[in-house]
Amino acid sequence: MIRPYSKEDRTELEDFLVKQRTFAMLNGQSIQAFRDENVADFAEDGTVSLIIRADGRIVAIAELLKRHPVDGSLWLGLFVVDETLHGTGLAQTLYEQVEEEYMRPYQTVFRLGVLPNNLRARRFWERNGYVYEKDSTTNKDVRVHVLKKQLIRPE
Template identity: 25%
Template sequence: MNYNLKILTEKDLPAITTLCQEASDYMILATGTSNPTKEALDLLTALPPQKKSEDKLLYGIFDHHNHLIGVLDLIRDYPTAKSWMIGLLLLTPKMRAQKIGEHIHNQIMAQIKAENGTEIRLGILKNNPRAQEFWERQGYTFQEEKIGTVAGVLMPVYAFKRKL
């Protein structure tokens, strides 16, 4: 598995926009439409209430040609101290089902443990059973159904959690 993780910044906005175009199926599933330019900016800047930019880590997942093939959005100490939130793990369609997500998750889990994190939380779109199956295979368990926001649109999501 040849890929590298790198923290993304505003200078990566063009590559993130291209990724959002390539993986527009996710946003169309979520909201019924896709606006890659807005989605890319949201990935870089969106934060939960009371969180600061230093609490956010947006990792780019790059292939061996240094092409951005995915992103992982992480929020430290959210919703509580020592709890981390995965905002999104998104891969381009051609890179899915190759165990990349599983490898990235394992790598990030080790990082969170090293930083004394005790759990990881995430939300899954109610209408995304493939994502639910993926996260359940990674050891996450259902907590509750909530209303979440994706690209400014309110929708039903399943809250999942995994203890470390």
């Protein structure tokens, strides 16, 4: 079940984030810094923060910026699936749902940033139709590969 984040989810979101040690390591952050930064981001206005549950617990989170102020595209700022569920196919299923319900209705161009050392994530996004566009740095001064997906709408 996918639904927007609410303040009532905060404690459970914190618990989910501290278990994502691999993602925090790839970001070069302590688990506490990773948790605190993402909890703060989820509380910000201007993005759509999503909680994804299965069997009564958070199994994934996503955060979207529906219209980037510079390029006008939709950015998937964060997509984290519980690392204990990697390799199960769940990430694919959840991404397809997020794209269908929360991305396609708003834009035809999607972008995201992948850490250069996260080859597994890069392969995942490329299987989902994303292609390399350029190197860039985030607003937090982290170097990323920007990947882009262009939908073709029937006329």
